Amino acid sequence: MKSPLKVHYFQHIAGEGFGSCLSYLKAGHAEITATEFFALPVEQPLELEALPEINDVDLLIIMGGTMSVNDEANFPWLKVEKRWIRRYLAQGKPAIGLCLGGQLIASALGAAVSRNRHQELGWTSVTKVGNVPEGTFELPEVFSVMQWHSETFELPKGAVHLAENSVCRNQMYQLGSNVLGFQFHPEMTPEVLQMFLENDEELAVFNGIYVQNEKELKQSPEHCFEQGNQLLNRAIDYVLAKTAC
Structure with a gap:
Protein backbone atom coordinates (compact mmCIF):
# COMPACT_ATOMS: atom_id res chain seq x y z
CA MET A 1 0.00 0.00 0.00
CA LYS A 2 1.42 3.36 -1.05
CA SER A 3 2.25 5.68 1.84
CA PRO A 4 0.63 8.04 2.32
CA LEU A 5 -2.23 6.67 0.23
CA LYS A 6 -4.82 9.34 -0.57
CA VAL A 7 -8.25 7.75 -0.29
CA HIS A 8 -11.42 9.66 -1.10
CA TYR A 9 -14.92 8.37 -0.57
CA PHE A 10 -18.30 9.53 -1.82
CA GLN A 11 -20.98 9.37 0.88
CA HIS A 12 -24.64 9.72 -0.11
CA ILE A 13 -26.60 9.44 3.13
CA ALA A 14 -25.87 10.50 6.70
CA GLY A 15 -24.71 7.67 8.92
CA GLU A 16 -23.32 5.48 6.15
CA GLY A 17 -19.65 6.14 6.53
CA PHE A 18 -16.70 4.00 5.63
CA GLY A 19 -17.66 0.87 7.52
CA SER A 20 -15.08 -1.85 8.05
CA CYS A 21 -12.41 -0.54 5.70
CA LEU A 22 -11.84 2.62 7.74
CA SER A 23 -9.71 0.83 10.33
CA TYR A 24 -7.93 -1.17 7.62
CA LEU A 25 -6.94 1.94 5.68
CA LYS A 26 -5.97 3.86 8.81
CA ALA A 27 -3.70 0.98 9.82
CA GLY A 28 -1.92 1.59 6.51
CA HIS A 29 -1.61 5.31 7.34
CA ALA A 30 -3.90 6.38 4.50
CA GLU A 31 -5.06 9.98 4.24
CA ILE A 32 -8.85 9.84 4.05
CA THR A 33 -11.14 12.56 2.73
CA ALA A 34 -14.81 12.56 1.79
CA THR A 35 -17.46 14.26 -0.29
CA GLU A 36 -20.76 14.21 1.62
CA PHE A 37 -23.39 14.69 -1.06
CA PHE A 38 -26.24 14.51 1.47
CA ALA A 39 -24.91 17.66 3.17
CA LEU A 40 -24.83 19.81 0.05
CA PRO A 41 -27.21 22.81 0.06
CA VAL A 42 -30.22 22.03 -2.12
CA GLU A 43 -30.48 25.57 -3.49
CA GLN A 44 -26.88 25.64 -4.71
CA PRO A 45 -26.10 23.51 -7.79
CA LEU A 46 -23.00 21.35 -7.47
CA GLU A 47 -20.17 22.31 -9.81
CA LEU A 48 -17.73 19.69 -11.07
CA GLU A 49 -14.88 21.85 -9.81
CA ALA A 50 -16.16 21.44 -6.24
CA LEU A 51 -15.18 17.77 -6.30
CA PRO A 52 -11.57 16.69 -5.66
CA GLU A 53 -8.80 17.07 -8.19
CA ILE A 54 -8.49 13.64 -9.79
CA ASN A 55 -4.73 13.68 -9.41
CA ASP A 56 -5.20 14.10 -5.65
CA VAL A 57 -7.03 10.76 -5.32
CA ASP A 58 -5.18 7.42 -5.26
CA LEU A 59 -8.24 5.31 -4.45
CA LEU A 60 -11.94 6.13 -4.78
CA ILE A 61 -14.54 4.28 -2.72
CA ILE A 62 -18.18 4.98 -3.57
CA MET A 63 -20.60 4.17 -0.77
CA GLY A 64 -24.25 3.13 -0.82
CA GLY A 65 -27.42 5.16 -0.42
CA THR A 66 -31.19 5.04 -0.39
CA MET A 67 -31.73 6.92 -3.65
CA SER A 68 -31.78 5.58 -7.19
CA VAL A 69 -28.95 6.47 -9.55
CA ASN A 70 -31.71 7.43 -11.99
CA ASP A 71 -33.27 10.02 -9.68
CA GLU A 72 -31.36 13.03 -10.97
CA ALA A 73 -34.45 15.24 -10.69
CA ASN A 74 -34.52 14.97 -6.90
CA PHE A 75 -30.76 14.59 -6.49
CA PRO A 76 -29.21 16.76 -9.22
CA TRP A 77 -25.70 16.16 -7.86
CA LEU A 78 -25.96 12.59 -9.19
CA LYS A 79 -25.34 13.85 -12.72
CA VAL A 80 -22.20 15.72 -11.62
CA GLU A 81 -20.99 12.78 -9.57
CA LYS A 82 -21.30 10.45 -12.56
CA ARG A 83 -19.41 12.90 -14.78
CA TRP A 84 -16.58 13.00 -12.25
CA ILE A 85 -16.53 9.20 -11.99
CA ARG A 86 -16.21 8.90 -15.79
CA ARG A 87 -13.26 11.29 -15.81
CA TYR A 88 -11.61 9.50 -12.90
CA LEU A 89 -11.98 6.04 -14.45
CA ALA A 90 -10.76 7.30 -17.83
CA GLN A 91 -7.38 7.78 -16.19
CA GLY A 92 -7.23 4.12 -15.17
CA LYS A 93 -7.31 4.87 -11.46
CA PRO A 94 -8.56 2.39 -8.85
CA ALA A 95 -12.15 2.48 -7.66
CA ILE A 96 -14.50 0.35 -5.59
CA GLY A 97 -18.28 0.77 -5.66
CA LEU A 98 -20.45 -0.60 -2.86
CA CYS A 99 -24.16 -1.23 -3.57
CA LEU A 100 -25.33 2.18 -4.87
CA GLY A 101 -21.65 2.81 -5.58
CA GLY A 102 -21.47 -0.21 -7.88
CA GLN A 103 -24.63 0.99 -9.59
CA LEU A 104 -23.18 4.50 -9.99
CA ILE A 105 -20.06 3.22 -11.72
CA ALA A 106 -22.20 1.10 -14.04
CA SER A 107 -24.54 4.01 -14.79
CA ALA A 108 -21.66 6.44 -15.34
CA LEU A 109 -20.29 4.05 -17.97
CA GLY A 110 -23.60 3.68 -19.80
CA ALA A 111 -25.01 0.49 -18.25
CA ALA A 112 -28.64 0.37 -17.17
CA VAL A 113 -29.70 0.37 -13.52
CA SER A 114 -33.27 -0.74 -12.86
CA ARG A 115 -35.60 -2.33 -10.35
CA ASN A 116 -34.64 -5.88 -9.44
CA ARG A 117 -37.42 -8.49 -9.56
CA HIS A 118 -37.07 -9.01 -5.80
CA GLN A 119 -35.80 -6.82 -3.01
CA GLU A 120 -32.89 -8.21 -1.01
CA LEU A 121 -32.29 -7.30 2.61
CA GLY A 122 -30.32 -9.42 5.04
CA TRP A 123 -27.68 -12.13 5.02
CA THR A 124 -27.57 -14.15 1.80
CA SER A 125 -25.23 -16.51 0.01
CA VAL A 126 -23.47 -15.37 -3.15
CA THR A 127 -21.70 -17.69 -5.59
CA LYS A 128 -18.54 -17.14 -7.58
CA VAL A 129 -19.10 -17.18 -11.35
CA GLY A 130 -17.15 -19.88 -13.12
CA ASN A 131 -14.72 -19.58 -16.03
CA VAL A 132 -13.59 -16.02 -15.39
CA PRO A 133 -10.35 -14.92 -17.09
CA GLU A 134 -7.13 -15.73 -15.29
CA GLY A 135 -5.87 -12.95 -13.07
CA THR A 136 -9.28 -11.54 -12.14
CA PHE A 137 -10.13 -10.91 -8.51
CA GLU A 138 -10.35 -14.21 -6.65
CA LEU A 139 -13.52 -15.05 -4.74
CA PRO A 140 -14.57 -17.98 -2.54
CA GLU A 141 -16.85 -20.46 -4.28
CA VAL A 142 -19.73 -19.44 -1.96
CA PHE A 143 -19.77 -16.66 0.61
CA SER A 144 -22.25 -14.90 2.89
CA VAL A 145 -22.81 -11.13 2.69
CA MET A 146 -25.25 -8.41 3.70
CA GLN A 147 -27.72 -7.30 1.04
CA TRP A 148 -29.76 -4.09 1.13
CA HIS A 149 -31.10 -3.12 -2.28
CA SER A 150 -34.15 -2.81 -4.53
CA GLU A 151 -32.36 -2.09 -7.81
CA THR A 152 -29.61 -3.79 -9.75
CA PHE A 153 -27.04 -2.89 -12.40
CA GLU A 154 -26.36 -4.29 -15.83
CA LEU A 155 -22.68 -4.99 -16.41
CA PRO A 156 -20.72 -2.09 -17.93
CA LYS A 157 -19.27 -2.77 -21.37
CA GLY A 158 -16.13 -4.86 -21.05
CA ALA A 159 -16.78 -5.86 -17.43
CA VAL A 160 -16.22 -9.38 -16.12
CA HIS A 161 -19.10 -10.91 -14.18
CA LEU A 162 -17.67 -12.21 -10.86
CA ALA A 163 -20.55 -13.20 -8.56
CA GLU A 164 -24.27 -13.99 -8.61
CA ASN A 165 -27.16 -15.53 -6.74
CA SER A 166 -30.66 -16.68 -7.65
CA VAL A 167 -32.32 -13.46 -6.46
CA CYS A 168 -30.09 -10.95 -8.24
CA ARG A 169 -27.83 -12.17 -11.02
CA ASN A 170 -25.29 -9.33 -11.07
CA GLN A 171 -23.74 -9.28 -7.60
CA MET A 172 -20.21 -8.23 -8.49
CA TYR A 173 -18.13 -7.23 -11.49
CA GLN A 174 -14.61 -6.24 -12.43
CA LEU A 175 -13.70 -3.67 -15.03
CA GLY A 176 -10.14 -3.76 -16.28
CA SER A 177 -7.72 -4.29 -13.43
CA ASN A 178 -8.67 -1.21 -11.44
CA VAL A 179 -12.43 -1.33 -10.77
CA LEU A 180 -14.55 -3.63 -8.61
CA GLY A 181 -18.30 -3.09 -8.30
CA PHE A 182 -20.38 -4.78 -5.59
CA GLN A 183 -24.15 -5.05 -5.34
CA PHE A 184 -23.90 -6.13 -1.70
CA HIS A 185 -22.38 -4.49 1.40
CA PRO A 186 -19.00 -6.07 2.29
CA GLU A 187 -18.22 -3.05 4.49
CA MET A 188 -21.04 -3.80 6.93
CA THR A 189 -20.18 -3.81 10.62
CA PRO A 190 -22.47 -4.26 13.65
CA GLU A 191 -22.36 -0.50 14.22
CA VAL A 192 -23.26 0.36 10.61
CA LEU A 193 -26.05 -2.22 10.59
CA GLN A 194 -27.50 -0.68 13.74
CA MET A 195 -27.56 2.74 12.04
CA PHE A 196 -29.28 1.23 9.00
CA LEU A 197 -31.91 -0.38 11.22
CA GLY A 228 -17.44 -9.49 3.75
CA ASN A 229 -14.97 -7.29 5.65
CA GLN A 230 -12.04 -9.51 4.67
CA LEU A 231 -13.27 -9.60 1.08
CA LEU A 232 -13.32 -5.80 0.93
CA ASN A 233 -9.81 -5.52 2.38
CA ARG A 234 -8.55 -7.91 -0.29
CA ALA A 235 -10.41 -5.92 -2.96
CA ILE A 236 -8.65 -2.74 -1.86
CA ASP A 237 -5.26 -4.44 -2.02
CA TYR A 238 -6.10 -5.91 -5.41
CA VAL A 239 -7.07 -2.70 -7.23
CA LEU A 240 -4.10 -0.87 -5.70
CA ALA A 241 -1.65 -3.61 -6.66
CA LYS A 242 -2.99 -3.68 -10.21
CA THR A 243 -2.56 0.06 -10.77
CA ALA A 244 0.37 2.44 -10.52
CA CYS A 245 -0.52 3.99 -7.15
Whole structure:
Protein backbone atom coordinates (compact mmCIF):
# COMPACT_ATOMS: atom_id res chain seq x y z
CA MET A 1 0.00 0.00 0.00
CA LYS A 2 1.42 3.36 -1.05
CA SER A 3 2.25 5.68 1.84
CA PRO A 4 0.63 8.04 2.32
CA LEU A 5 -2.23 6.67 0.23
CA LYS A 6 -4.82 9.34 -0.57
CA VAL A 7 -8.25 7.75 -0.29
CA HIS A 8 -11.42 9.66 -1.10
CA TYR A 9 -14.92 8.37 -0.57
CA PHE A 10 -18.30 9.53 -1.82
CA GLN A 11 -20.98 9.37 0.88
CA HIS A 12 -24.64 9.72 -0.11
CA ILE A 13 -26.60 9.44 3.13
CA ALA A 14 -25.87 10.50 6.70
CA GLY A 15 -24.71 7.67 8.92
CA GLU A 16 -23.32 5.48 6.15
CA GLY A 17 -19.65 6.14 6.53
CA PHE A 18 -16.70 4.00 5.63
CA GLY A 19 -17.66 0.87 7.52
CA SER A 20 -15.08 -1.85 8.05
CA CYS A 21 -12.41 -0.54 5.70
CA LEU A 22 -11.84 2.62 7.74
CA SER A 23 -9.71 0.83 10.33
CA TYR A 24 -7.93 -1.17 7.62
CA LEU A 25 -6.94 1.94 5.68
CA LYS A 26 -5.97 3.86 8.81
CA ALA A 27 -3.70 0.98 9.82
CA GLY A 28 -1.92 1.59 6.51
CA HIS A 29 -1.61 5.31 7.34
CA ALA A 30 -3.90 6.38 4.50
CA GLU A 31 -5.06 9.98 4.24
CA ILE A 32 -8.85 9.84 4.05
CA THR A 33 -11.14 12.56 2.73
CA ALA A 34 -14.81 12.56 1.79
CA THR A 35 -17.46 14.26 -0.29
CA GLU A 36 -20.76 14.21 1.62
CA PHE A 37 -23.39 14.69 -1.06
CA PHE A 38 -26.24 14.51 1.47
CA ALA A 39 -24.91 17.66 3.17
CA LEU A 40 -24.83 19.81 0.05
CA PRO A 41 -27.21 22.81 0.06
CA VAL A 42 -30.22 22.03 -2.12
CA GLU A 43 -30.48 25.57 -3.49
CA GLN A 44 -26.88 25.64 -4.71
CA PRO A 45 -26.10 23.51 -7.79
CA LEU A 46 -23.00 21.35 -7.47
CA GLU A 47 -20.17 22.31 -9.81
CA LEU A 48 -17.73 19.69 -11.07
CA GLU A 49 -14.88 21.85 -9.81
CA ALA A 50 -16.16 21.44 -6.24
CA LEU A 51 -15.18 17.77 -6.30
CA PRO A 52 -11.57 16.69 -5.66
CA GLU A 53 -8.80 17.07 -8.19
CA ILE A 54 -8.49 13.64 -9.79
CA ASN A 55 -4.73 13.68 -9.41
CA ASP A 56 -5.20 14.10 -5.65
CA VAL A 57 -7.03 10.76 -5.32
CA ASP A 58 -5.18 7.42 -5.26
CA LEU A 59 -8.24 5.31 -4.45
CA LEU A 60 -11.94 6.13 -4.78
CA ILE A 61 -14.54 4.28 -2.72
CA ILE A 62 -18.18 4.98 -3.57
CA MET A 63 -20.60 4.17 -0.77
CA GLY A 64 -24.25 3.13 -0.82
CA GLY A 65 -27.42 5.16 -0.42
CA THR A 66 -31.19 5.04 -0.39
CA MET A 67 -31.73 6.92 -3.65
CA SER A 68 -31.78 5.58 -7.19
CA VAL A 69 -28.95 6.47 -9.55
CA ASN A 70 -31.71 7.43 -11.99
CA ASP A 71 -33.27 10.02 -9.68
CA GLU A 72 -31.36 13.03 -10.97
CA ALA A 73 -34.45 15.24 -10.69
CA ASN A 74 -34.52 14.97 -6.90
CA PHE A 75 -30.76 14.59 -6.49
CA PRO A 76 -29.21 16.76 -9.22
CA TRP A 77 -25.70 16.16 -7.86
CA LEU A 78 -25.96 12.59 -9.19
CA LYS A 79 -25.34 13.85 -12.72
CA VAL A 80 -22.20 15.72 -11.62
CA GLU A 81 -20.99 12.78 -9.57
CA LYS A 82 -21.30 10.45 -12.56
CA ARG A 83 -19.41 12.90 -14.78
CA TRP A 84 -16.58 13.00 -12.25
CA ILE A 85 -16.53 9.20 -11.99
CA ARG A 86 -16.21 8.90 -15.79
CA ARG A 87 -13.26 11.29 -15.81
CA TYR A 88 -11.61 9.50 -12.90
CA LEU A 89 -11.98 6.04 -14.45
CA ALA A 90 -10.76 7.30 -17.83
CA GLN A 91 -7.38 7.78 -16.19
CA GLY A 92 -7.23 4.12 -15.17
CA LYS A 93 -7.31 4.87 -11.46
CA PRO A 94 -8.56 2.39 -8.85
CA ALA A 95 -12.15 2.48 -7.66
CA ILE A 96 -14.50 0.35 -5.59
CA GLY A 97 -18.28 0.77 -5.66
CA LEU A 98 -20.45 -0.60 -2.86
CA CYS A 99 -24.16 -1.23 -3.57
CA LEU A 100 -25.33 2.18 -4.87
CA GLY A 101 -21.65 2.81 -5.58
CA GLY A 102 -21.47 -0.21 -7.88
CA GLN A 103 -24.63 0.99 -9.59
CA LEU A 104 -23.18 4.50 -9.99
CA ILE A 105 -20.06 3.22 -11.72
CA ALA A 106 -22.20 1.10 -14.04
CA SER A 107 -24.54 4.01 -14.79
CA ALA A 108 -21.66 6.44 -15.34
CA LEU A 109 -20.29 4.05 -17.97
CA GLY A 110 -23.60 3.68 -19.80
CA ALA A 111 -25.01 0.49 -18.25
CA ALA A 112 -28.64 0.37 -17.17
CA VAL A 113 -29.70 0.37 -13.52
CA SER A 114 -33.27 -0.74 -12.86
CA ARG A 115 -35.60 -2.33 -10.35
CA ASN A 116 -34.64 -5.88 -9.44
CA ARG A 117 -37.42 -8.49 -9.56
CA HIS A 118 -37.07 -9.01 -5.80
CA GLN A 119 -35.80 -6.82 -3.01
CA GLU A 120 -32.89 -8.21 -1.01
CA LEU A 121 -32.29 -7.30 2.61
CA GLY A 122 -30.32 -9.42 5.04
CA TRP A 123 -27.68 -12.13 5.02
CA THR A 124 -27.57 -14.15 1.80
CA SER A 125 -25.23 -16.51 0.01
CA VAL A 126 -23.47 -15.37 -3.15
CA THR A 127 -21.70 -17.69 -5.59
CA LYS A 128 -18.54 -17.14 -7.58
CA VAL A 129 -19.10 -17.18 -11.35
CA GLY A 130 -17.15 -19.88 -13.12
CA ASN A 131 -14.72 -19.58 -16.03
CA VAL A 132 -13.59 -16.02 -15.39
CA PRO A 133 -10.35 -14.92 -17.09
CA GLU A 134 -7.13 -15.73 -15.29
CA GLY A 135 -5.87 -12.95 -13.07
CA THR A 136 -9.28 -11.54 -12.14
CA PHE A 137 -10.13 -10.91 -8.51
CA GLU A 138 -10.35 -14.21 -6.65
CA LEU A 139 -13.52 -15.05 -4.74
CA PRO A 140 -14.57 -17.98 -2.54
CA GLU A 141 -16.85 -20.46 -4.28
CA VAL A 142 -19.73 -19.44 -1.96
CA PHE A 143 -19.77 -16.66 0.61
CA SER A 144 -22.25 -14.90 2.89
CA VAL A 145 -22.81 -11.13 2.69
CA MET A 146 -25.25 -8.41 3.70
CA GLN A 147 -27.72 -7.30 1.04
CA TRP A 148 -29.76 -4.09 1.13
CA HIS A 149 -31.10 -3.12 -2.28
CA SER A 150 -34.15 -2.81 -4.53
CA GLU A 151 -32.36 -2.09 -7.81
CA THR A 152 -29.61 -3.79 -9.75
CA PHE A 153 -27.04 -2.89 -12.40
CA GLU A 154 -26.36 -4.29 -15.83
CA LEU A 155 -22.68 -4.99 -16.41
CA PRO A 156 -20.72 -2.09 -17.93
CA LYS A 157 -19.27 -2.77 -21.37
CA GLY A 158 -16.13 -4.86 -21.05
CA ALA A 159 -16.78 -5.86 -17.43
CA VAL A 160 -16.22 -9.38 -16.12
CA HIS A 161 -19.10 -10.91 -14.18
CA LEU A 162 -17.67 -12.21 -10.86
CA ALA A 163 -20.55 -13.20 -8.56
CA GLU A 164 -24.27 -13.99 -8.61
CA ASN A 165 -27.16 -15.53 -6.74
CA SER A 166 -30.66 -16.68 -7.65
CA VAL A 167 -32.32 -13.46 -6.46
CA CYS A 168 -30.09 -10.95 -8.24
CA ARG A 169 -27.83 -12.17 -11.02
CA ASN A 170 -25.29 -9.33 -11.07
CA GLN A 171 -23.74 -9.28 -7.60
CA MET A 172 -20.21 -8.23 -8.49
CA TYR A 173 -18.13 -7.23 -11.49
CA GLN A 174 -14.61 -6.24 -12.43
CA LEU A 175 -13.70 -3.67 -15.03
CA GLY A 176 -10.14 -3.76 -16.28
CA SER A 177 -7.72 -4.29 -13.43
CA ASN A 178 -8.67 -1.21 -11.44
CA VAL A 179 -12.43 -1.33 -10.77
CA LEU A 180 -14.55 -3.63 -8.61
CA GLY A 181 -18.30 -3.09 -8.30
CA PHE A 182 -20.38 -4.78 -5.59
CA GLN A 183 -24.15 -5.05 -5.34
CA PHE A 184 -23.90 -6.13 -1.70
CA HIS A 185 -22.38 -4.49 1.40
CA PRO A 186 -19.00 -6.07 2.29
CA GLU A 187 -18.22 -3.05 4.49
CA MET A 188 -21.04 -3.80 6.93
CA THR A 189 -20.18 -3.81 10.62
CA PRO A 190 -22.47 -4.26 13.65
CA GLU A 191 -22.36 -0.50 14.22
CA VAL A 192 -23.26 0.36 10.61
CA LEU A 193 -26.05 -2.22 10.59
CA GLN A 194 -27.50 -0.68 13.74
CA MET A 195 -27.56 2.74 12.04
CA PHE A 196 -29.28 1.23 9.00
CA LEU A 197 -31.91 -0.38 11.22
CA GLU A 198 -32.67 2.92 12.93
CA ASN A 199 -33.99 4.28 9.61
CA ASP A 200 -37.65 3.26 9.96
CA GLU A 201 -38.66 4.96 6.70
CA GLU A 202 -36.09 2.96 4.76
CA LEU A 203 -37.10 -0.34 6.36
CA ALA A 204 -40.76 0.33 5.55
CA VAL A 205 -40.17 0.17 1.78
CA PHE A 206 -38.73 -3.36 1.94
CA ASN A 207 -40.86 -6.48 1.83
CA GLY A 208 -40.92 -9.91 0.24
CA ILE A 209 -39.53 -13.38 0.74
CA TYR A 210 -35.91 -12.24 0.50
CA VAL A 211 -36.22 -9.57 3.20
CA GLN A 212 -34.98 -10.62 6.63
CA ASN A 213 -36.92 -9.22 9.58
CA GLU A 214 -35.52 -6.54 11.87
CA LYS A 215 -35.38 -8.78 14.92
CA GLU A 216 -33.19 -11.34 13.16
CA LEU A 217 -30.89 -8.64 11.79
CA LYS A 218 -30.42 -7.11 15.25
CA GLN A 219 -29.27 -10.51 16.49
CA SER A 220 -26.61 -10.94 13.78
CA PRO A 221 -23.53 -12.53 15.40
CA GLU A 222 -20.24 -10.74 14.82
CA HIS A 223 -18.76 -13.58 12.77
CA CYS A 224 -21.36 -12.90 10.06
CA PHE A 225 -19.59 -9.65 9.20
CA GLU A 226 -16.08 -11.05 8.92
CA GLN A 227 -16.25 -12.66 5.47
CA GLY A 228 -17.44 -9.49 3.75
CA ASN A 229 -14.97 -7.29 5.65
CA GLN A 230 -12.04 -9.51 4.67
CA LEU A 231 -13.27 -9.60 1.08
CA LEU A 232 -13.32 -5.80 0.93
CA ASN A 233 -9.81 -5.52 2.38
CA ARG A 234 -8.55 -7.91 -0.29
CA ALA A 235 -10.41 -5.92 -2.96
CA ILE A 236 -8.65 -2.74 -1.86
CA ASP A 237 -5.26 -4.44 -2.02
CA TYR A 238 -6.10 -5.91 -5.41
CA VAL A 239 -7.07 -2.70 -7.23
CA LEU A 240 -4.10 -0.87 -5.70
CA ALA A 241 -1.65 -3.61 -6.66
CA LYS A 242 -2.99 -3.68 -10.21
CA THR A 243 -2.56 0.06 -10.77
CA ALA A 244 0.37 2.44 -10.52
CA CYS A 245 -0.52 3.99 -7.15
